[in-house]
Amino acid sequence: MLRQVLLWASENAWLERQMRHRGFARRAVSRFMPGETAGAALEAARRLGEHDISTVFTKLGEALDDRDEIEKVVQHYLGLPGRIAGMELNSQISIKLTQLGQDLGQEVAQANLERLAVAAAEHGNVVWVDMEASPYLDETLDIFTTTLARHPNLGLCVQAYLYRTAADVERLLAVGARLRLVKGAYQEPADIAWPRKPDVDENFMVLTRLMLENANPAAPHGLATHDTVLLGRILDEAREMGLPRDAFEVQMLYGIRAREQLALRRRGIPVRVLISYGPHWYPWYMRRLAERPANLGFVVRSVFTR
Numbered sequence: 331m332l333r334q335v336l337l338w339a340s341e342n343a344w345l346e347r348q349m350r351h352r353g354f355a356r357r358a359v360s361r362f363m364p365g366e367t368a369g370a371a372l373e374a375a376r377r378l379g380e381h382d383i384s385t386v387f388t389k390l391g392e393a394l395d396d397r398d399e400i401e402k403v404v405q406h407y408l409g410l411p412g413r414i415a416g417m418e419l420n421s422q423i424s425i426k427l428t429q430l431g432q433d434l435g436q437e438v439a440q441a442n443l444e445r446l447a448v449a450a451a452e453h454g455n456v457v458w459v460d461m462e463a464s465p466y467l468d469e470t471l472d473i474f475t476t477t478l479a480r481h482p483n484l485g486l487c488v489q490a491y492l493y494r495t496a497a498d499v500e501r502l503l504a505v506g507a508r509l510r511l512v513k514g515a516y517q518e519p520a521d522i523a524w525p526r527k528p529d530v531d532e533n534f535m536v537l538t539r540l541m542l543e544n545a546n547p548a549a550p551h552g553l554a555t556h557d558t559v560l561l562g563r564i565l566d567e568a569r570e571m572g573l574p575r576d577a578f579e580v581q582m583l584y585g586i587r588a589r590e591q592l593a594l595r596r597r598g599i600p601v602r603v604l605i606s607y608g609p610h611w612y613p614w615y616m617r618r619l620a621e622r623p624a625n626l627g628f629v630v631r632s633v634f635t636r
Contacts, residue, residue: 361585362583362585362586362606362615363390363585363605363606364607366607366608367607368387368413370607371387371606371607372387372413372414372417372419372421374584375387375414375417375419375421375605376417376419379420381591381592381595382595383591383595383601383602384420384421384579384600384601384602385420385421385422385602385603385604385605386421386422386423386424386458386581386602386603386604386605387410387414387421387423387424387605387607388423388424388425388460388604388605388606388607389403389406389407389429389606389608390606390607390608390609391426391429391608391610392426392428392429392610393428393433394428394429395433395434397431397434400429400430400431400434400438403429403430404430404442404446407425407446407449408445408446408449411423411449411450411452411453411455414453414455415454421455422456422458422485422602423446423450423455423456423457423458424457424458424487424604425443425446425457425458425460426459426460427439427443427459427462427466427469427473428466430442430443430446432466432469432470436469436473439473440473440477443457443477443484444480447477447480447481447483447484448481451481456483456484456485456508457485458484458486458487459473459474459486459487461486461487461488461512463516463517464516464523467492470486471498471502474486475502475505475507478505478506478507482506484507485507485508485509485510485549486502486507486508486509486510487510487512488509488512488537489512489513489514490511490512490513490533490534490537491513491523491524491530491533492514492518492522492523493522493523493524494522495533496533496536496540499537499540499541500540503540503544508546508549508550508551509541509552510551510554510581511534511538511541511551511552511553512554512555513530513534513555514530531557534555534560535560535563535564538553538567541553541578542567542568542571542573542577542578543571545573545577545578547576547577550579550600551579552578552579552580552602553578553579553580553581554580554581554604555582556586556587556590558587558590561590564580565599575598575600576598576599576600579600579601579602580594580599580600580601580602581601581602582601582602582603582604583604583606584604584605584606591603
């Protein structure tokens, strides 16, 4: 029930206006993002790199329909691979197709994604495509697979809470796609998504096995979870399959389970941390709380902390 409330709140414009003007909200958000600028994200990545932890950047925002705003986002991302290379970071970039104009037409988003793939390839970098809510799913798959055929330096996020994802993963693996598996953070109806966490966890493991069977250390898949029980099952599965420790990446969010990230690296397991930044943090932040409602305790403490 709490998860559903938080997902509803993520789409509520009145609550967003209230949160943006509350100091406690900004303090709480700062735990999960180092700042609103790319410079802050790059500096956070540099610090993580000192511990041999890789990173991936995403500029927050979605559902853009103004061509000038879309072009500003594209130009921002076009400049990131060079900045990453200049700082010698092991960092990638991650985008939403609705930031690239998907709501204006599939061809707009696809053309912009190709621009980013070319710019990233010039620096040996990778562009990840985030998966958004289910109405965008089929078109996102079409854009991704069409672009992947020409630009292999792409990766795609897939969501474990959707019933259809196993079939999608099998099709994507067949064309050599690099995948990032997450549980899913949008409010979806029960006829297309598992509403119960135990069912989502079990499907996460089903999808993990499919991805590990197609592991490629040169282009590793990402298994994104902060659930230590689930993570233990993943590591046991990989060991039973005889896979090397660098056969895949464990991916987590900035500011969550930092000790576990360091412990995994000491065991020789690759870790990549997603660093989000930008002024459009409200919907993203509420979905992060919905993924792990225990984080609400941190928010409540922030109300009483200066």
